[in-house]
Amino acid sequence: KKPTIGVLYICTGKYDIYWQQFYESSERFFCPGLEKHYYIFTDSTTIKSSERITVIYQQRLGWPYDTLMRFHLFVRERHLYEHHDFLFFLNANMQFVRKIRPSQILPSDKEKLVAVIHPYYYESPVGAPFESNQQSLAYADPAKARHYVQGCLNGGITADYLHMSEVLAKRIDDDQKNGVIAVWHDESHLNAYLVTHPEYKALDAGYAKPEGRAGFPFKERVVILNKNNQGGLAFLRS
Numbered sequence: 001k002k003p004t005i006g007v008l009y010i011c012t013g014k015y016d017i018y019w020q021q022f023y024e025s026s027e028r029f030f031c032p033g034l035e036k037h038y039y040i041f042t043d044s045t046t047i048k049s050s051e052r053i054t055v056i057y058q059q060r061l062g063w064p065y066d067t068l069m070r071f072h073l074f075v076r077e078r079h080l081y082e083h084h085d086f087l088f089f090l091n092a093n094m095q096f097v098r099k100i101r102p103s104q105i106l107p108s109d110k111e112k113l114v115a116v117i118h119p120y121y122y123e124s125p126v127g128a129p130f131e132s133n134q135q136s137l138a139y140a141d142p143a144k145a146r147h148y149v150q151g152c153l154n155g156g157i158t159a160d161y162l163h164m165s166e167v168l169a170k171r172i173d174d175d176q177k178n179g180v181i182a183v184w185h186d187e188s189h190l191n192a193y194l195v196t197h198p199e200y201k202a203l204d205a206g207y208a209k210p211e212g213r214a215g216f217p218f219k220e221r222v223v224i225l226n227k228n229n230q231g232g233l234a235f236l237r238s
């Protein structure tokens with residue numbers, strides 16, 4: 001039986017403007033032969049559930065909670081997608097631009113999780129913005145990391161991805177109790193987790209290419225759309 005993929009997607013507030021192009025590009029390029037089902041956490045009234053799409057009502061939490069609380073959402077609704085073989089999360093403003101085969105993006109035998117190397121720190125994790133505050137549970141030593149990954153595209157075997165989500169949701173709660181928010185939010189927690197779970201598939205930065213970036217040494221497969229073309233961050237988060 002062919003594996004199936006649950007695609008997790010968050011678009012609260014104005015981020016729903018990205019959904020349609022994301023969906024069309026994913027259907028066209030993301031493992032086209034495999035069955036995918038989309039789970040959208042949103043407060044949009046225009047995105048509707050259908051055979052392949054499950055809309056989950058999610059109110060806007062405000063910055064940075066819309067992104068920081070992602071693991072809590074994934075755990076809360078796990079009953080909806082636990083039956084899939086793999087789960088993948090992508091940021092709202094991601095767009096697939098080239099065909100990606102299952103062997104390129106799904107974890108192989110020894111791998112459990114998948115993450116994308118950050119397009120600004122692909123040469124070395126040294127100097128990347130890991131959380132350096134030891135009061136935070138996202139603290140990580142760059143010297144122990146394989147890579148610095150970006151929070152915009154990650155996934156893995158369903159049980160492993162949900163387990164990570166549980167662990168990170170708890171750590172984020174504990175940080176909050178101590179009055180700490182990790183420097184890059186969910187991305188910092190993801191990086192800390194991968195330091196102690198190094199057997200993940202590392203996608204090259206061509207899976208997170210900043211739109212319009214020149215002189216980029218990777219074949220572009222997924223583009224991060226420039227939010228300045230949509231009125232800018234202040235507008236999107238307003």
Ligand code: UDP
Nearest residue numbers: 010011012013015066067091092093236237
């Ligand atoms: N997000 C959202 N609504 C918001 C802010 C963020 O749905 O008001 C989600 C969305 O999936 C977005 C992700 O959180 O792609 C990360 O936020 P953002 O893109 O603003 O962060 P950046 O990529 O700039 O760090």
